[in-house]
Amino acid sequence: EVHLLESGGDLAQPGGSLRLSCTASAFTFRNYAMSWVRQAPGKGLEWISTIYIGGITTYYADSVKGRFIITRDDSKSTLFLQMNRLRAEDTAIYYCAKDHIPLDGDYTCDYWGQGTLVTVSS
């Protein structure tokens, strides 16, 4: 069974940094695009970023562009999100998710982790 386990969520101060990790198992991680999606308390889903196979091609939402960096370590089946210059509005549950189509991908995610909570507050 595919499993995605996020970690790294914590309380951070505005302007601070956090690094989220997502460890994947039970599928060939290197063959799939991976994404981060967040959900602010009581709100809807917001796509944040996608990284394609090989780790070269990445996309970001405007709300995080220039502040967040998505990377992957295929040797460890792990996805990362480096979050810098954090703002109060970044407070959310952060989900990592796996694309449903191998290789090319199309942003549609068929497996999601349980999420990790990031709280940005002074």
Place this chain on the structure above:
Amino acid sequence: DIVMTQSPLSLSVTPGESASISCRSSQSLLHNNGFYSLAWFLQRPGQSPQLLISLASSRASGVPDRFSGSGSGTDFTLKISRVEAEDVGVYYCMQALQAPVTFGGGTKVEIK
């Protein structure tokens, strides 16, 4: 950016009856592969989102056939036949045509 608009905001359904949720995009979601890049998700209370439908009408693995997706161009519909108690939650549509990926605002489904 492609704007996704869902309706209604909420729905109260009697078990065994059917329910439909509408999703409209601000531009056509037709991909050059001939498929529509529209997905539906269900987020049950306290859980992560679950993929129900991809490519507008393709049911994800393990999803009951009570769920069906249809539509073309900019107008799409998720139909739930014979609603069950486990169908409670918030339903989201999502366009996967281009970045930034965008979601609809969600439709909350409750059981009467």
